[in-house]
Amino acid sequence: MCALLVTTAQQDQYQDRKQDQELRVRTLSVPEYQDFLSRHGRASFLQYPSWAEVKDLWRSETVGWHYPDGRIQGAGLVLYRQFPGTRKYFAYLPEGPVADWSDPHVDRWLTPLMRHLKAAGAFAVRIGPTPAYRRWDAATVKSATGPDRQLSDVLATEVDPVGAALADRLRTRGWKRCGGEDDGDAQPRHVFRVPLAGRSLDDLWSGLNQEWRRNVRKAGKAGVETVVGTAEDLPEFYRLLRITEERDGFRLGRSLAYYQRQYEVLNAEEPGRMRLYLGIHQGEILAAHTMIVAGSRVWYQTGASADHRREVRPSNALQWRMMCDAHALGADEYDMRGVPSTLDPDDRSFGLLRWKLGTGGQVVETLGEWEIAMDGYTNTALYKAFQAYMARR
Known part of the structure; x- marks a missing residue:
């Protein structure tokens, strides 16, 4: 017992010295x-x-x-x-x-x-700051949807103690959180992440909801091919992106030259850091999504798809291929980036959240x-x- 007390005291002294450094x-x-x-x-x-x-x-x-x-x-x-x-x-x-x-x-x-x-x-x-603040699993979010509902109305599945403490520490030091729920931040405050660590591909497949599994199978039966493209395919990606922006009512405001530069410099730093995935059906590119790899993390960055032949589900096929590739790379998680905070099914932006929920991941509120x-x-x-x-x- 005395030896344990000495050891504990020594540890406390070490921590004090570390804090004083x-x-x-x-x-x-x-x-x-x-x-x-x-x-x-x-x-x-x-x-x-x-x-x-x-x-x-x-x-x-x-x-x-x-x-x-x-x-x-x-x-x-x-x-x-x-x-x-x-x-x-x-x-x-x-x-x-x-x-x-x-x-x-x-x-x-x-x-x-x-x-x-x-x-x-x-x-x-x-x-x-990188710590999360709150998390909601897919089942919790689905059960909470309704008119005029917001994520902030729903009890979180998990509150990150590090994130909560850090938010208080920043506030007391005069830092101000930028913007509101979905504006003010340059990066998305609410993101969607699919955990990969410790899960097999069978686990990931069973984590997809029934609609997602059906759509991935449908794409396979229809003959949709998923391939990794090259810089030469970026103009087609950009053309599809403009179609997607018009259809879904948003505007990223990026030029083709921006994506070409991004692809060039990220892959110059490390080959394969940025990848362009293509969903091809009957020789035509129907969907194109970008993915970024860094360390033990993988991000789905930007997705684009055509207005026609949507019934063959090329985007679902692409996402499943990208999740499988992220798993093969040993990534801890597959980050699908931003989602809106609305849980109102009649809100136009809710469609993006609904689509991502089908992967069985989590909505994560970052510290912003x-x-x-x-x-x-x-x-x-x-x-x-x-x-x-x-x-x-």
């Missing part, structure tokens, strides 16, 4: 940064150096947190957007930084970051994006003008 932030070389991401394995693709090349209108920097002995403990890709007519910058870390958000001493991470960004000319900062102004800029015309500028964009 000051973390510092410095610029990392790209190789240093990539080495950290490869060891971490869970970073978003938006935190990889290639994403900075996609966002070519922003200046970028890779930074790292380290102890005095040089050990890197966290890292982040910072995108800087200059406000026209000034030498001041808006600093943005999309779905980042990659930090130990479970650390109750969050100031060890935030204070040196803010000091570094202020020295770089930033007047405001936006971050996207949080923003803070540097000291002295909170109430200035500059900060307010930049907020209006970003809202117009």
Whole structure:
């Protein structure tokens, strides 16, 4: 018993010393940064150096947190957007930084970051902390649908204690959560994720609902082929995307050149990082979906499909192929990206959520994006003008 008490006391002292150690932030070389991401394995693709090349209108920097002995403990890709007519910058870390958000001493991470960004000319900062906030399984969401219903009306299947604690810590330090339920964030606040870790392909298949399994079989019987395309197929993907935008009433606002650049720079960083999947029927491309692979995670990014021959279900076939490929890559999860927060079946946007629910995954409310102004800029015309500028964009 005495030995156990000594051991526990020693552990407490060690933790106290660790908490007292000051973390510092410095610029990392790209190789240093990539080495950290490869060891971490869970970073978003938006935190990889290639994403900075996609966002070519922003200046970028890779930074790292380290102890005095040089050990890197966290890292982040910072995108800087200059406000026209000034030498001041808006600093943005999309779905980042990659930090130990479970650390109750969050100031060890935030204070040196803010000091570094202020020295770089930033007047405001936006971050996207990675912990989840709440999760709803597919069965819970399906049972809660109804007129004027929202996800926020439904008791979550799970509340992430790390995410909930971090949200409180950010609020008490003056950080403000961006936007409302479905606006204000540059990245989706509500996403749909299919867990893959520890599951066999048979488990994934049985997780699909009856309609999804029927549609995948129907595609196979109709002769739909699923293949991985190349950069030469991007114009056809883009043509189908414009058709999809018109049909479903949304506009991503991206050009063909944007997707071509994204495909080029992501795959230059690592071959196969971005993949284009094609659903082909009778020699015609009827659907095209993009997938991104980084570390132990896989994302379905953008989907497009034709208006005709929808009865052969090419999109269901593509998604099943992509889920199987993600499983073969050893991914922990298949992230289907954004879903709306509405649970009203009469709302036009609910169709996207309904479709993704059929995979048997989970709706995840992320912490969203949080923003803070540097000291002295909170109430200035500059900060307010930049907020209006970003809202117009």
